[in-house]
Amino acid sequence: MKKVKEYINTSVLTKIVIALAVLLTLVALFLVVTKNAPLTAGDGVESGDTCKTVVVVSSGDTLSGLLSKQGLNHNQINEIASVLKSNGITGLRADRDKIEFVRATDADPVNKIVVIPSPWRQVELTCDSAGAWQCNTVEVERNTRAVYKSGVILDGDSFYLAGMRAGIPAGILADVYDLLAFEMDFERDIRAGQHFSVLYEENFASGAHVDNGHVLAVSFDALRGNVKMYRFKKKDGSVGFYDEKGNGAIKSLKRTPINNAKVTSSFTTRRKHPVLGFTRAHKGVDFRAPTGTPIPAAGAGRIVKRGYNSGHGNFVRIRHNGSFETLYAHMSRFAKGIGVGTTVRQGQIIGYSGSTGLSTGPHLHYEIIKDGKHVNPLTVKLPAINNLDSANKAKFLEYRKSLDAGIEYLNAHPNMFIVL
Ligand SMILES: [Zn+2]
Numbered sequence: 001m002k003k004v005k006e007y008i009n010t011s012v013l014t015k016i017v018i019a020l021a022v023l024l025t026l027v028a029l030f031l032v033v034t035k036n037a038p039l040t041a042g043d044g045v046e047s048g049d050t051c052k053t054v055v056v057v058s059s060g061d062t063l064s065g066l067l068s069k070q071g072l073n074h075n076q077i078n079e080i081a082s083v084l085k086s087n088g089i090t091g092l093r094a095d096r097d098k099i100e101f102v103r104a105t106d107a108d109p110v111n112k113i114v115v116i117p118s119p120w121r122q123v124e125l126t127c128d129s130a131g132a133w134q135c136n137t138v139e140v141e142r143n144t145r146a147v148y149k150s151g152v153i154l155d156g157d158s159f160y161l162a163g164m165r166a167g168i169p170a171g172i173l174a175d176v177y178d179l180l181a182f183e184m185d186f187e188r189d190i191r192a193g194q195h196f197s198v199l200y201e202e203n204f205a206s207g208a209h210v211d212n213g214h215v216l217a218v219s220f221d222a223l224r225g226n227v228k229m230y231r232f233k234k235k236d237g238s239v240g241f242y243d244e245k246g247n248g249a250i251k252s253l254k255r256t257p258i259n260n261a262k263v264t265s266s267f268t269t270r271r272k273h274p275v276l277g278f279t280r281a282h283k284g285v286d287f288r289a290p291t292g293t294p295i296p297a298a299g300a301g302r303i304v305k306r307g308y309n310s311g312h313g314n315f316v317r318i319r320h321n322g323s324f325e326t327l328y329a330h331m332s333r334f335a336k337g338i339g340v341g342t343t344v345r346q347g348q349i350i351g352y353s354g355s356t357g358l359s360t361g362p363h364l365h366y367e368i369i370k371d372g373k374h375v376n377p378l379t380v381k382l383p384a385i386n387n388l389d390s391a392n393k394a395k396f397l398e399y400r401k402s403l404d405a406g407i408e409y410l411n412a413h414p415n416m417f418i419v420l
Helices: 002-010 012-025 063-069 074-085 159-165 170-180 390-412
Strands: 031-034 051-056 098-103 110-118 121-127 133-139 143-152 195-205 208-222 225-233 239-242 263-265 268-272 279-282 285-288 294-296 301-309 313-319 324-331 349-352 363-370 373-375 416-419
Touching: 063 074, 074 121, 074 133, 143 159, 143 390, 159 170, 159 195, 170 195, 170 208, 170 225, 195 390, 208 390, 225 390, 301 324, 313 349, 324 349, 390 416
Parallel strands: none
Antiparallel strands: 031 416, 051 098, 098 110, 110 121, 121 133, 143 195, 143 416, 195 208, 208 225, 225 239, 263 285, 268 279, 285 363, 294 349, 301 313, 313 324, 324 363, 363 373
16 A cells, blocks of 8 residues: 555656546546556564464364464453454354464463454454453455456457456456356357457555456457446446446346357257257257356246256256246256255356257257247347436446546556556
């Protein structure tokens, strides 16, 4: 934090850049500063601590077990547990939570415990002179930058490869996939020469990059036209993604439930069946998926069928609303807890791909049924989950213009970022 501030305050060049950016983006909220090399993260050792032990919680650890190992007695453990509980910490998460134990010297008892449930929050317990534990929660100051990455699909590329080459972090790329999957088919819509870009958040603490935040905007030159999506917070505080015109971009169903799965057979009213040998309609789309690939629900809904038939093999059928249903066939097995009547959310794993039923190899056969009729999942018009009312739409369009101006600026100056 300090280092970043100093940097901003002392660099004349940076000040010029800030002024330029404000002018260019027309939004006083955005400041653009020159991108400096990421600083290495300090491990947060405080001066004055003479002895500190850091424990990363591993599977099977309990709070009382860890405290007991540090020499704390039964009464102290109970008191500490109840103080932590009243500060929202009821359990420890393996491989995520860290605990620091501080002593005056090696020979002294623990007089300070710091529980670190996230890089952004620390809960400090200090033993006072009377032996009671006082609690203090520290929120780590977070500085967020918007950074822009763009790339192009090369011959024989997948979007994943091109995205990695463009320097988009894997987690952000996964989010981008999830968003674009509402509009695109990653097998058929990918061509050499297509450009894509993403604006996303990077979170910094004390000048060091800690993690990445949200995807703010995505653009992809799809075959059906340029797909753009923007993250926008409505007046009521709820957040969604919208296209350029402010129409909800999150659809009730995904066209391709498994990200980046190759289409091996498309929807047709007539085709020669690979097993039966005679011509019949293919009422869905087949996606290549090695046995055991998790199959996410294409949309939120309720399981109305889970069973086996000779054609579909193991299959699940979900009712999403009054008019839409989806069906997933040839599963090797169903996910735990998935049965008729189960309510599922979009993206929840309902089963695993396989080759049961009439199938020549492991794949997912996916159907969308609209008002009782099979439709082509890759082309059917899907309803948006969340559309904007006129007041929010006006606000969105204004916001989008300023974001586009910021993106245009960053596109021309790839070493810059926007301070949010
Ligand atoms: Zn099929």
